[in-house]
């Protein structure tokens with residue numbers, strides 16, 4: 001019951017042989033060696049497995065890989081500039097604010113924070129907390145994560161003005 | 163997860179033919195969020211999943227008529243409903259309730275059809291949609307692709323994770339009738355962490371004239387086996403004067419009428435007390451809300 005799916009992965013056209021019961025995280029890790037999306041709770045609650053499918057954030061742990069056939073998929077690995085490897089403003093802000101300890105949750109937070117700033121370029125604290133409420137950090141770096149998002153928002157604004 | 167066959171029919175006829183009513187291992191799959199949880203836990207080991215993604219009849223879409231009725235395709239993700247300007251204008255209680263319905267990633271994938279068809283009494287939309295007097299269009303009865311019936315959401319649930327849908331019937335769309343001057347509220351109570359399944363859900367929709375209630379719909383869920391209307395409370399409310407005494411009386415009557423069950427989220431007695439308090443709060447919130455038409 002193997003099938004071939006083809007999709008765009010971080011801007012590149014790719015194909016993979018998968019089984020219908022494989023989830024998206026399994027396929028990204030096994031077939032493409034992309035380890036940024038990782039399974040933690042496995043139940044849609046923590047966001048460690050966040051992947052963008054057609055521009056929408058999904059929990060890769062609950063998403064059948066077969067469903068990305070023909071879709072546009074983005075992972076945390078696409079945040080840095082492909083050519084220069086320069087980090088994105090959100091990634092920079094996470095480092096500067098010290099928004100992690102072990103880093104296990106960080107790829108998910110980075111993608112969700114990036115989405116958040118697309119939706120709300122100038123978020124208030126409430127919007128940040130609400131948007132990120134489905135991401136869990138066992139090291140409890142929450143205050144720093146919120147500070148990082150605010151910092152990234154200011155940077156983005158400064159960049160777009162200047 | 164154990165291996166299974168995944169089929170993605172492009173026509174309704176094919177889909178219904180593939181849904182073998184004799185085989186408990188065959189089920190439709192929409193967003194897959196509920197099914198993935200069950201498959202990962204090993205409580206559901208499918209032989210075949212029939213994807214609904216390519217069925218035009220169930221397509222993601224939201225349409226409002228000029229009289230204020232809403233039609234929402236079964237495959238519409240909850241996030242689209244949450245962000246729809248039409249939904250916000252006609253039934254603002256829905257986007258308000260969505261704020262506490264899981265998280266953004268789940269809402270991006272979970273569909274309206276799946277939320278209703280699952281028959282899970284802990285979900286937030288069934289009680290709310292019952293209060294709003296919504297109905298679903300169901301296709302495929304007796305394996306006939308042309309067969310169509312309308313079912314009130316109120317009549318959809320027959321028990322714990324049980325619905326009136328035949329195994330080869332599909333929800334095609336949800337219809338919410340015009341809400342007129344009715345105002346609604348939905349409250350949920352979680353006794354564990356904030357994102358836990360609720361111990362109680364309360365949905366109310368009511369119309370008032372001056373200081374009198376004209377009509378009311380009151381629904382409880384999660385504490386009960388299925389989302390259930392409290393018709394005794396509704397009768398008590400019809401014609402009653404809006405004041406704190408009325409909220410308290412309605413709460414008492416609700417605690418009496420709701421058949422609360424004990425589970426890990428609380429004892430039946432505790433949930434009766436929650437019902438007493440939250441029915442009153444929901445009524446107060448609905449009456450203080452902006453109303454459905456603004």
Ligand SMILES: Cc1cc2nc3c(=O)[nH]c(=O)nc-3n(C[C@H](O)[C@H](O)[C@H](O)COP(=O)(O)OP(=O)(O)OC[C@H]3O[C@@H](n4cnc5c(N)ncnc54)[C@H](O)[C@@H]3O)c2cc1C
Pocket residue numbers: 043044045062189190191192193194195196197198199214220236237262263264265268271272273274275276277278279280284285286287327331332333334
């Ligand atoms: C982490 C997490 C948190 C959650 N928190 C909440 C919450 O707070 N509140 C809440 O209300 N819900 C919550 N949910 C549940 C979520 O809303 C449901 O899982 C979702 O709505 C189901 O939709 P789906 O499209 O993913 O369904 P699927 O998983 O694809 O299907 C669910 C069931 O419905 C059947 N089905 C699907 N579509 C149809 C159709 N059109 N016709 C007939 N049968 C159909 C399937 O066969 C299956 O039995 C949560 C889920 C997760 C994973």
Ligand code: FES
Pocket residue numbers: 038039040041042043044045046047048049050059060061062
């Ligand atoms: S691993 Fe997917 S949400 Fe936690």
Ligand code: FES
Pocket residue numbers: 099100101102103104105106136137138139140141
């Ligand atoms: S930094 Fe360790 S889980 Fe978040």
